[in-house]
Amino acid sequence: RAKAEGRGRHRFFSRALHEAILARQSLQTELRQAFERREFSLVYQPKVNLWTREVLGAEALLRWVRPDGRAVSPMDFIPLAEESGLIVPLGAWVLETACAQSRAWAQQCGHDVPVSVNISPLQFTDPGFLATVQRCLQGSGLSPRLLELELTESMLMADLERVQQTLGALRALGVCVSIDDFGTGYSSLSYLRAFPVNTLKIDRSFLKTLPDDAQALAVVEAVVALGRSLNLGVIAEGVETPEQARSLLNLDCAAMQGYLFARPMPPAELLTWLRDWRAQSAEDADLSSLRD
Numbered sequence: 624r625a626k627a628e629g630r631g632r633h634r635f636f637s638r639a640l641h642e643a644i645l646a647r648q649s650l651q652t653e654l655r656q657a658f659e660r661r662e663f664s665l666v667y668q669p670k671v672n673l674w675t676r677e678v679l680g681a682e683a684l685l686r687w688v689r690p691d692g693r694a695v696s697p698m699d700f701i702p703l704a705e706e707s708g709l710i711v712p713l714g715a716w717v718l719e720t721a722c723a724q725s726r727a728w729a730q731q732c733g734h735d736v737p738v739s740v741n742i743s744p745l746q747f748t749d750p751g752f753l754a755t756v757q758r759c760l761q762g763s764g765l766s767p768r769l770l771e772l773e774l775t776e777s778m779l780m781a782d783l784e785r786v787q788q789t790l791g792a793l794r795a796l797g798v799c800v801s802i803d804d805f806g807t808g809y810s811s812l813s814y815l816r817a818f819p820v821n822t823l824k825i826d827r828s829f830l831k832t833l834p835d836d837a838q839a840l841a842v843v844e845a846v847v848a849l850g851r852s853l854n855l856g857v858i859a860e861g862v863e864t865p866e867q868a869r870s871l872l873n874l875d876c877a878a879m880q881g882y883l884f885a886r887p888m889p890p891a892e893l894l895t896w897l898r899d900w901r902a903q904s905a906e907d908a909d910l911s912s913l914r915d
């Protein structure tokens with residue numbers, strides 16, 4: 624009896640597993656079709672310096688809206704695209720589109736709007752990666768210093784020599800590199816010194832509990848100090864409340880990104896947002912000069 628029961632359970636599990644595999648395969652197929660049918664788009668979220676009120680740039684974030692109107696989160700489809708290899712052409716499309724967008728904004732608003740693009744591990748190790756970056760820069764005519772690539776810690780921990788080579792080549796191109804979700808990976812401080820990166824992006828999980836969480840404060844403080852001593856920029860992501868912004872300013876972290884300033888938005892809306900932000904900043908500056 625026990626044996627029969629065991630067999631039944633086995634059958635049950637393998638059926639569940641089988642179904643899970645089928646579901647994933649069909650999502651893989653759907654993703655590939657979605658790419659061919661151009662169902663992907665980019666939204667952009669500004670990064671600001673709250674001291675100077677300068678707009679530091681905008682991060683491109685990928686969106687997939689199915690024909691039936693349902694949006695799928697990048698947290699769900701990026702891992703799948705990575706698994707199937709689709710991320711290489713999809714990521715190249717993101718780079719190309721974001722570079723062209725930055726150029727278009729500059730022409731529309733008369734000043735530079737740097738753009739940041741998230742890069743996945745498979746893309747970064749792809750032999751064609753550097754050529755893709757170069758092609759996107761040349762194709763769009765974007766100045767390399769206006770392009771920032773967001774990498775994650777785990778990508779840097781892989782093959783030291785190759786990573787160093789790729790980062791060195793990116794630097795030679797004049798492209799900026801930041802480390803996304805900083806503090807969540809297995810960072811060793813020595814690799815930060817060994818790699819030519821420009822900016823650390825403090826993961827938003829450390830911001831959630833500010834300003835009352837002493838440990839979170841200590842982490843932010845440590846990253847800011849690290850950035851200063853290694854001569855790297857530091858930016859906080861996921862800033863949602865004025866209290867969080869204030870405590871970041873107190874810790875000397877003036878570069879921020881988050882819902883407090885703007886949600887990710889379509890390119891045309893970002894243009895309006897930029898205009899409003901600049902108008903507001905000018906008004907604030909006027910008021911403070913009146914006060915003096």
Ligand code: C2E
Pocket residue numbers: 668683684685696697698701714717741742743773803804827860861862863880881882883887
């Ligand atoms: P990420 O690069 O760390 O991007 C930040 C995520 O936090 C974005 O989620 C953004 O919409 C969200 N966010 C921004 N401000 C706030 C805030 O104040 N509060 C909260 N709760 N969330 C905020 P999103 O767009 O869903 O993207 C999730 C992740 O998917 C990204 O994390 C990135 O790892 C990945 N991803 C998105 N687009 C791309 C892409 O084009 N290529 C690759 N390889 N990965 C991408």
Ligand code: MG
Pocket residue numbers: 682741773803
């Ligand atoms: Mg990012």
Ligand code: MG
Pocket residue numbers: 803804824826860
């Ligand atoms: Mg991030």
Ligand code: MG
Pocket residue numbers: 804826827860
């Ligand atoms: Mg994050």
